[in-house]
Amino acid sequence: MSKPTDNSKELEIDNFLQHPEVEQCLKEMNAYAASKPFVVSDVLDENGNQYVHLVQKGGGMLGIALVGYTYILEKMGIRFMRLAGTSAGAINTAMMVAIDKKEDAKSEKILKVICDLDFFQLVDGHPAARWIIRNFITNDNFMKRIKLWFSLFFGLFGLLIASNVVLLGLENHYPWLYRFTILSFVLTGFFIVLICVIGYYLLSLAQRLKNAGFGINPGDYFYDWIKDRLKENGVNNVSDLNAKASQSIAGMKLRHDNTQGMTQLNGDVTFIASELVTQNKIQFPEMCDLFKPKTEINTMQPAGFIRASMSIPVFFESYFINNIDINNDEIKKAWKTRFDIDKPPVSARFVDGGILSNFPINIFYNPKISIPRLPSFGIDLDDTKPEDDPKDAESWSLGGYFGRMFNTIRYYYDKDFLLKNKVYEKGIGKIQLYEFNWLNFFMTDEDKVKMFVKGARAATDFLKQFDWEDYKTTREALKKEIEKTQPNTYASTFNPNNHAI
Amino acid sequence: MPQLLIQTIMQFNIIINHPWLWFCVGFALVQITSLWMQKLGNQLKTRDGSLHKFSIMDLEFPSSAQDMVNVINGIYRMPEMEIKKCLKALKFTLIVDFLFMPAIYGCIFLLCMHVAHKTMHINPAVFETLAWLQVFAWLCDIFENAYILRKIHPDSTPSGKMSHAIYTAVVYSKWGIALIGGICASMAIFYFWLSGRYNPDNLFFAMVLIAEIVGFFILKSVLNKFVKTKA
Numbered sequence: 078m079s080k081p082t083d084n085s086k087e088l089e090i091d092n093f094l095q096h097p098e099v100e101q102c103l104k105e106m107n108a109y110a111a112s113k114p115f116v117v118s119d120v121l122d123e124n125g126n127q128y129v130h131l132v133q134k135g136g137g138m139l140g141i142a143l144v145g146y147t148y149i150l151e152k153m154g155i156r157f158m159r160l161a162g163t164s165a166g167a168i169n170t171a172m173m174v175a176i177d178k179k180e181d182a183k184s185e186k187i188l189k190v191i192c193d194l195d196f197f198q199l200v201d202g203h204p205a206a207r208w209i210i211r212n213f214i215t216n217d218n219f220m221k222r223i224k225l226w227f228s229l230f231f232g233l234f235g236l237l238i239a240s241n242v243v244l245l246g247l248e249n250h251y252p253w254l255y256r257f258t259i260l261s262f263v264l265t266g267f268f269i270v271l272i273c274v275i276g277y278y279l280l281s282l283a284q285r286l287k288n289a290g291f292g293i294n295p296g297d298y299f300y301d302w303i304k305d306r307l308k309e310n311g312v313n314n315v316s317d318l319n320a321k322a323s324q325s326i327a328g329m330k331l332r333h334d335n336t337q338g339m340t341q342l343n344g345d346v347t348f349i350a351s352e353l354v355t356q357n358k359i360q361f362p363e364m365c366d367l368f369k370p371k372t373e374i375n376t377m378q379p380a381g382f383i384r385a386s387m388s389i390p391v392f393f394e395s396y397f398i399n400n401i402d403i404n405n406d407e408i409k410k411a412w413k414t415r416f417d418i419d420k421p422p423v424s425a426r427f428v429d430g431g432i433l434s435n436f437p438i439n440i441f442y443n444p445k446i447s448i449p450r451l452p453s454f455g456i457d458l459d460d461t462k463p464e465d466d467p468k469d470a471e472s473w474s475l476g477g478y479f480g481r482m483f484n485t486i487r488y489y490y491d492k493d494f495l496l497k498n499k500v501y502e503k504g505i506g507k508i509q510l511y512e513f514n515w516l517n518f519f520m521t522d523e524d525k526v527k528m529f530v531k532g533a534r535a536a537t538d539f540l541k542q543f544d545w546e547d548y549k550t551t552r553e554a555l556k557k558e559i560e561k562t563q564p565n566t567y568a569s570t571f572n573p574n575n576h577a578i
Numbered sequence: 579m580p581q582l583l584i585q586t587i588m589q590f591n592i593i594i595n596h597p598w599l600w601f602c603v604g605f606a607l608v609q610i611t612s613l614w615m616q617k618l619g620n621q622l623k624t625r626d627g628s629l630h631k632f633s634i635m636d637l638e639f640p641s642s643a644q645d646m647v648n649v650i651n652g653i654y655r656m657p658e659m660e661i662k663k664c665l666k667a668l669k670f671t672l673i674v675d676f677l678f679m680p681a682i683y684g685c686i687f688l689l690c691m692h693v694a695h696k697t698m699h700i701n702p703a704v705f706e707t708l709a710w711l712q713v714f715a716w717l718c719d720i721f722e723n724a725y726i727l728r729k730i731h732p733d734s735t736p737s738g739k740m741s742h743a744i745y746t747a748v749v750y751s752k753w754g755i756a757l758i759g760g761i762c763a764s765m766a767i768f769y770f771w772l773s774g775r776y777n778p779d780n781l782f783f784a785m786v787l788i789a790e791i792v793g794f795f796i797l798k799s800v801l802n803k804f805v806k807t808k809a
């Protein structure tokens with residue numbers, strides 16, 4: 078495991094971009110593009126940039142690798158029409174939407190934001206919690222050390238109790254022991270004070286956790302941070318966010334004729350969050366109408382959507398939207414239409430979208446499309462350790478058993494979609510990151526650069542094997558197969574969105 | 579030096595001669611005021627993130643200056659009626675605390691002085707010091723309550739680093755002195771009890787203390803039932 082960040086030398090963009098491996102990736106891609114036409118999409122702008130949809134997976138600190146991936150895509154002239162992400166993917170997605178114009182490359186600016194951010198500040202909980210999290214993640218021997226201190230403390234306490242009894246008995250025959258006996262008793266009292274203090278402190282921390290809705294860190298620092306970043310880029314409210322996401326692209330055209338023409342080729346952005354009161358998956362900002370009527374939509378803060386999407390349960394406090402006007406007809410209609418709920422909740426409580434859909438590529442699915450005009454790319458963060466292979470299912474620990482059960486539930490929603498729509502697998506690049514801890518907010522700068530490099534390498538490998546013509550053919554075949562097997566239901570699968578790919 | 583100590587102790591002759599009587603009175607006051615504060619504490623609520631109860635301890639041990647402000651500002655985020663109820667309870671708790679203070683620090687002072695008196699021939703200085711430090715702890719408590727009372731207003735802002743550090747040091751000092759004094763003196767008295775070094779005349783006061791504790795629990799359960807019935 079890595080040691081806490083050494084901030085003696087500041088991290089700069091060049092540390093990422095001028096890394097030999099990143100430069101090597103660019104060289105390889107340039108050589109590849111020179112050897113044959115580099116085509117990944119049929120949607121182009123006046124500068125020849127090619128457009129794709131992009132989904133970014135959640136993964137805590139592993140999100141830095143996403144920037145490495147998008148950096149290579151952008152360097153190869155790829156830009157993004159529709160964007161979606163969950164958790165860390167939502168953060169990167171938000172920055173990609175907010176910064177500059179759609180035609181511009183953004184990854185370098187996102188890198189600057191990363192360089193300027195002290196990730197440890199995101200862990201903004203109680204100092205004791207910060208200390209425990211920091212040591213637990215960065216110090217391999219932390220648990221051993223805690224056990225040692227615990228044994229020493231209670232060993233000494235036991236010894237004092239024993240000495241009280243022994244000295245008290247001996248004192249009858251040896252009165253001069255009186256002063257040692259009273260000292261032993263007073264020291265025992267002192268230990269009792271310590272036990273009371275530690276016990277009370279732990280209880281108060283537990284109470285705090287309960288009061289905070291079972292979240293260790295308030296997440297306020299993150300909220301303010303992302304709000305400021307969005308503001309810096311002119312995104313002050315939901316309308317600004319939607320306007321940025323759907324801004325027109327200068328000189329947009331199609332490489333080949335398509336029956337769909339240029340219709341519905343609009344950009345948008347989606348952040349996924351899990352809502353616990355009504356137990357639903359919420360897509361922000363599209364589903365804002367569930368919480369505010371249209372006229373008040375700008376009273377909602379886009380930073381809240383990303384904060385909701387990244388609320389890792391227990392690690393961060395839940396994000397709440399309170400005082401929903403349950404008597405408002407617009408709001409009532411939205412709940413009824415979207416979730417068939419007659420009575421909207423007064424408050425909504427959000428946790429990380431990753432518990433429902435950490436890789437929401439399904440939101441780009443439109444079964445009506447025969448031949449896609451642009452592909453859906455996805456960036457998958459894979460932190461499965463090689464030794465995690467389920468060789469001996471009978472001997473799993475309780476933690477391993479519950480871990481696998483939880484993962485089966487949370488991954489299956491996205492997995493099910495990909496199993497039924499294998500064509501989307503063709504647009505997904507996987508970044509192997511098993512040597513990094515996704516919750517290590519104390520990561521060294523060296524590790525941050527390493528993750529970025531891994532992202533860049535994964536993008537290079539992906540682009541070299543991506544075949545746009547094959548993607549289109551497979552997508553067309555899928556459409557025909559669905560029409561044949563489910564002629565009446567094919568149009569209602571997964572996503573009610575009418576956006577076309 | 580020992581002469582001076584003896585003189586000081588003699589000055590408190592009345593108290594030293596009847597320490598248990600005073601202790602019983604102080605202990606009763608401690609129990610009554612703490613029960614009172616406990617009842618008031620049920621009405622302390624804040625909307626700091628979610629709506630939840632809080633206690634004076636949350637204001638005494640905030641994780642940061644901002645944390646304390648979050649709790650206070652959260653009170654003003656509740657409905658008007660709730661704000662009034664909570665603020666009244668909070669201010670009243672702090673006022674009752676001013677009654678609680680002389681009782682609790684007085685009791686600890688008496689315990690420490692009693693132990694110092696009984697250990698006169700070994701070294702009374704340790705418990706003597708602990709006893710007089712209770713006065714300092716009391717002052718710390720007054721400072722702490724005044725600090726919190728000043729913070730209670732809408733749009734409370736976090737204190738500067740230095741102010742918060744001083745406040746934290748004051749709170750920790752208060753608790754440290756009171757806990758060490760109280761528990762170490764209690765353990766010494768426990769020792770005197772086990773080793774038979776006690777005055778049998780004082781057993782009456784031990785019975786009074788036990789009766790006070792039992793009475794306290796009965797009163798508490800009656801009040802709890804009363805509150806539930808009212809609700």
